[in-house]
Amino acid sequence: MRMTRTIRSDMCFHRASSEQPKRLTRCSEQLRASSRQAGTSAATFPPTMQVPRRTPLSLSLGSLGDIPVRTLISFLILCGTSTGFAGWTSSVRPDDDRFSPARASIAYVEDGGLPAFKDALNKLAQSDHIQRLEFIELHWLVSDSTFQHEVFSALEQSVPRELDAAKRSAGNMHNPKMTALRAPFAQAVLATPTVTKINTELARFGLRVSRIDQEKLSLIRDDKGQQQFICFLWLIVSPTKHQ
Numbered sequence: 001m002r003m004t005r006t007i008r009s010d011m012c013f014h015r016a017s018s019e020q021p022k023r024l025t026r027c028s029e030q031l032r033a034s035s036r037q038a039g040t041s042a043a044t045f046p047p048t049m050q051v052p053r054r055t056p057l058s059l060s061l062g063s064l065g066d067i068p069v070r071t072l073i074s075f076l077i078l079c080g081t082s083t084g085f086a087g088w089t090s091s092v093r094p095d096d097d098r099f100s101p102a103r104a105s106i107a108y109v110e111d112g113g114l115p116a117f118k119d120a121l122n123k124l125a126q127s128d129h130i131q132r133l134e135f136i137e138l139h140w141l142v143s144d145s146t147f148q149h150e151v152f153s154a155l156e157q158s159v160p161r162e163l164d165a166a167k168r169s170a171g172n173m174h175n176p177k178m179t180a181l182r183a184p185f186a187q188a189v190l191a192t193p194t195v196t197k198i199n200t201e202l203a204r205f206g207l208r209v210s211r212i213d214q215e216k217l218s219l220i221r222d223d224k225g226q227q228q229f230i231c232f233l234w235l236i237v238s239p240t241k242h243q
Contacts (some may be wrong), residue, residue: 046135048071059187077195084100085115086108087115088106088109088114089106089107089112089114090107092104093198102129103134104124104134105137106121106137106142107137108137108138118201131205133207136198136209136234136235137234138235143228146194150194153187158184158187159181159184162180162181163175167174167227171220173216173217182214182217185229186211186214188213189212189235202237203240205237207237209235212234212235213234217230
């Protein structure tokens with residue numbers, strides 16, 4: 001199922017279509033039920049980022065293996081279309097004197113949130129947590145049709161042969177043609193207009209996207225037979241070098 005959200009120049013996302021709301025509702029309920037059974041949370045830490053000691057291991061992406069991969073992939077595919085407004089949310093993990101300082105993150109979510117990325121960023125700044133921002137979670141944004149186009153275009157320019165080989169492969173995350181595409185995919189994400197705009201907003205606070213973390217990169221076909229990437233995706237945030 002392809003998403004119909006569009007990205008405006010001000011990073012504002014519109015209401016998504018809801019052609020099959022009942023199906024999507026069942027999908028959401030299925031993943032949330034699986035998450036409760038596995039003891040997981042909707043929030044996930046990037047796999048290469050150290051998880052605070054008091055954070056349950058189930059919050060790290062590595063432990064999402066407790067939930068069947070098929071369930072996770074189905075969730076990203078079927079729930080790519082929301083029955084409400086997609087948007088941006090910011091969150092802060094409170095200080096814990098014994099284990100870890102506060103950590104801030106921003107996520108693009110299926111339902112609710114603020115309409116523009118800069119709004120979530122400004123909210124963190126108003127709460128004096130902007131310098132604690134460590135990552136931006138884009139799992140839901142990966143399926144966006146505009147973002148897909150941006151990534152495919154970047155890959156077609158940088159690694160056309162590798163992209164073509166991946167498209168002709170089975171497309172699963174363990175396929176050698178897909179594993180060979182992981183590094184180029186990360187570079188392509190960094191080069192997208194979407195991430196460029198995010199970097200522009202981050203620069204106001206002396207921050208930048210320093211690298212990409214991804215998990216389970218795969219190629220699937222939507223209901224129209226068109227290929228699209230699916231994966232878990234984070235933008236890792238760091239201070240600019242001159243700070």
